[in-house]
Amino acid sequence: MIIHNCEGESVTIENKVIYMDNSATTPVKREVVEEMIPYMTENFGNPSSIYEIGKISKHAVDKARKKVADALGAEENEIYFTSGGTESDNWAIKGIAFANRNKGKHIITSSIEHHAVLHTCAWLEGQGFEVTYLPVDKYGMVSPEELKKAIRDDTILISIMLANNEIGTIQPVEEIGKIAKENRIYFHTDAVQAIGHVPIDVKKMNIDLLSLSGHKFEGPKGCGSLYIRKGTKIDVLLHGGAQERKRRAGTENVPAIVGLGKAIELATAEIEESNKTLLELRERLIKGLLKIPKAHLNGHPTQRLANNVNVTFEYIEGESLLLLLNAKGIFASTGSACNSSSLEPSHVLTACGVPHEIVHGSLRLSLGKMNSEKDVGRVLEVLPEIVQRLRNMSPLTPKEYRTI
Amino acid sequence: MDYSLKVMDHFSNPRNMGSIENSDGVGEVGNPACGDIMKIYLKVEDNRISDIKFQTFGCGAAIASSSMATEMIKGKTLEEAWKLSNKAVAEALDGLPPIKMHCSMLAEEAIHEAINDYLKKKGLEPWDD
Structure with missing residues (x-):
């Protein structure tokens, strides 16, 4: 060629x-593209507008939200659309840290997280938070025992990825979720690489926050989601309009959200x-x-x-x-x-x-x-x-x- | 990585790759932990570089710089070879991405090491950078 x-x-x-x-990115599936196209052309309305084409857009976003929720075993009102994995990780970690700093300033993560997690944690250290970076074994596995030992009275967040982007190691997330729950600490997982490969049930796995990104599973780039368990105390990252139940401002990327919804539906079914x-x-x-x-x-x-x-x-x-x-x-x-x-x-x-x-x-x-x-x-x-x-x-x- | 066609040519078809048995001078610079090592072998006749070979562990820019640098000093006097700058190597390759400029530095350093190794073996004073 x-x-x-x-x-x-x-x-x-x-x-x-x-x-x-x-693992870097995937092509967008043809049927995903086809679902997206009308939302760039005839159905271009802003979901915040009350007239007909606005409502069409709003319904499309809601439908996609249901698909993401179904893929994770979550409720629709626990799914928030973002610009991708990086924003989701930033929001989850910074949002939990600042909303809960009266309870503590300690965060536990691992040494093999994506830079979106590691650099966010490093920045928080500069803001007065303390971070423990758990070591991994030669296979890249986090030890639940090491995690237990690292927990302090002032630990507010555990952030451990579901599967690693470089070496593919799948972490014992269910066990980690259990430890987090027993210790009443929020648990965030970066599941960007896991969607479409590892079955996920946020309830069974005791996950409080989960990041995902559309383009890793044959969806469009520039669109992701953050799952936030109902009742989680988290600050807003992007301030502005009242979109996403006032928690994530900015006009919805409707075509990409529609594409993400279709892609996650196909990926999890297969x-x-x-x-x-x-x-x-x-x-x-x-x-x-x-x-x-x-x-x-x-x-x-x-x-x-x-x-x-x-x-x-x-x-x-x-x-x-x-x-x-x-x-x-x-x-x-x-x-x-x-x-x-x-x-x-x-x-x-x-x-x-x-x-x-x-x-x-x-x-x-x-x-x-x-x-x-x-x-x-x-x-x-x-x-x-x-x-x-x-x-x-x-x-x-x-x-x-x-x-x- | 955005490499010039010349870099890709020297990377894909490196000139003077290999080693010289009974060489008159050898220079090795770099560090495996950093990801690049360059080794230069010289054969010297009448103060001229009559033969030169290189072995390189490193990226495309490191391999292309080694190839280009050896081609530029083959047949030259030791004084002329010493003056070869990393800038000249990079220019001859139609430029290197800014982050890869240190790879051409390695070629210059390896040549200096090899020339000084030759001088030392001859019982002569090594030259200063």
Whole structure:
């Protein structure tokens, strides 16, 4: 196929494109797009307006809210639409912290959270709050025992993600929820990566707040939700109009909300079937990649998202790996510092104890609906050559792992 | 990462990649923890770099800078090679993204290390940066 680079020059890519970065984002499903279109064209009304097309928009938003609530086992009036995962995390954490600071100033989170959680917590530390960052084991798992030990009299919030975006490790959320409830502490979970992969019941799991983002499950970008359990004491993050029951101001992003509703309905209905397919592909991919010498699996072998593969190759660096994969039409991601604008290697892999020397050689392949067995076969055919090529180039590679 | 076509060319088809047995000077700079290491091997004849090879662990910019830098100083005198700046390497690559400029720095440093290694082996005073 031929694609165009930023200068508009065409670049030929061998074979078809294989997109294996579904944890970064997903394409919007055709039927989701079709549901959205009328709300950009004829049904463009502002849901706050009382005339007919305003009411149509309001009903569409309400319908989407019901779908999100159903997907989580929540009530409709516990669902608030936001601009995405980052806003939901910010609102949940800052909102709980400030509304409950007369009760305490201590927050517990983990060292492998998304930056939307970690940087929010770091900012709160500057505002006088105290934060405990729980360590994880080598699989990226938070220990409920460690959590219990970290709880203080002034702990007001526990924020632990449901599934990790880099290594796919699924946390014992139900157990964490139970501990939070027993200690009367609010429990927030970032479920951005989990929707459509892990069945969620906020009541059974004792979750008080849950963040999600539409574009991770074939919905549109720029739209997410925060579930807030009824009776939760939380401050407003965005002040302004009376939208979202006066808790989140700003004209509703109606088409995106409609899309999010449709996408979450489809994603949750298909969990079992989709996980079955993804799991087979994942296991085949992991098995094949670990045949490469000095390759290691990151994350938990079984308690992991059905679509997540994360492997480290010693002696090579991830950005080079991505560039060579890109040249073969395979799109993936890495935890290498050289691929980040901060020049910091993955905090998740570092927290799992992956040595600094090899943390740069990580590769994340996150599978999606469009990936087939053929794609997995193609990746397994291409990757060993690429790894070998970079190893031959690296001064770190011992003689026995060189071919030239 | 937005790389120039020249960076992509040198990254995809690196020039002078490999090592030299019985080299006259070797320079290695960088740190695996930071994600890049560059190693330069020199062969020197009549004060000129008659052969040069590199091995690099690092990103696209690091590999392309190594390739370009070795091409620029092959056949040059040691004095000329010493003067090769990271800016010149980056310019020859039609520029590097600002965050990747330090990768071209690595090439300059590795060449200096290799030249000084050669001088030391010859019993000569190493040069100052």
